[in-house]
Structure formats: structure tokens, C-alpha cells
Amino acid sequence: MANLEHVNVTVSDPKATAAWLGAVFDWKIRWEGDAMSGGHTAHVGDDSSYVALYTPNRVINDPQHSYTTRAGLNHVGVTVDDIDAVETRVKAAGFTPHNHGDYEPGRRFYFDDHDGVEWEVVSYN
Incomplete structure (x- = not known):
């Protein structure tokens, strides 16, 4: 593994x-x-x-747009236990959550940081 x-x-x-x-x-x-x-x-x-x-x-x-740049970093995914608590902390840090989605088997949202890095937050709970 x-x-x-x-x-x-x-x-x-x-x-x-x-x-x-x-x-x-x-x-x-x-x-x-x-x-x-x-x-x-x-x-x-x-x-x-x-x-x-x-x-x-x-x-x-x-930076250039990552999704059109060869070898660009498109996003970093982080799994969490309590997605609602993390979203509150994301907002408190000054970032705007977007692209919320409930899907099998979990929930997710994204946010962009001040350097243009996109972060995906996922919970499978």
C-alpha cells in the first residue's frame, strides 16, 4: 500500500x-x-x-490558471470529520467557500486562498 x-x-x-x-x-x-x-x-x-x-x-x-497549465496544481483535497465547523473556520480566515456539493458518499466545498490555490474540503461522515 x-x-x-x-x-x-x-x-x-x-x-x-x-x-x-x-x-x-x-x-x-x-x-x-x-x-x-x-x-x-x-x-x-x-x-x-x-x-x-x-x-x-x-x-x-x-500564477497562470492551473486547469489550463500543464502540470498545474488544480486543487488540494482535505478530508475532515466536521465539514460545517471547518467551513466556519474557512470563512473566519477570510476565504469564501463555493461549489458546495452533496454526493454519494459525502459532502464537499471548495475555496481559493490568497495565492490562488484551490482547496477542496470533503467529509464522508
Whole structure:
């Protein structure tokens, strides 16, 4: 059996992104420090998986639309036990939930963060 350990996403401010990820998903910073080419990285998640948040040591250009960019990151999916509580925390973090859906076997919604990364929140409860 294989398990996904982490994904690595380039963001404008790893510390700020790690803070709202912690507030929304109750994740912790597992590691933070210098990264390749003079950049900075924060690993935020739980004991089994995490999101690596990287920023280079240079200005980041505006991203292209991920669904039309080859090898673009379309969204990151996170499963939760209490989707309503998480949606409340998403709103408190300043993001706007959209594309709600009830489907077999669960419920979902999406939101876009300040870097244009789309997050899907799913509950199978």
C-alpha cells in the first residue's frame, strides 16, 4: 500500500499560509527553515502527512490558471470529520467557500486562498 506523504506548493508567504492552515485544519508546523536557492519552506500538517509551503528568494509572478497549465496544481483535497465547523473556520480566515456539493458518499466545498490555490474540503461522515 502507498500513502501520499506530502505535496509541495509555491506560495507568497509560507509563514502566513501555515498560520491559516493551522487555524482552519488544526494542523501544526512540523518543520520550517531555509530551502533551495535561498528560499524558505514550512511543512504544515499532522504526524502522517503535510503540505510543504515554499517561497523562492525572488519575486513570484502571478500564477497562470492551473486547469489550463500543464502540470498545474488544480486543487488540494482535505478530508475532515466536521465539514460545517471547518467551513466556519474557512470563512473566519477570510476565504469564501463555493461549489458546495452533496454526493454519494459525502459532502464537499471548495475555496481559493490568497495565492490562488484551490482547496477542496470533503467529509464522508
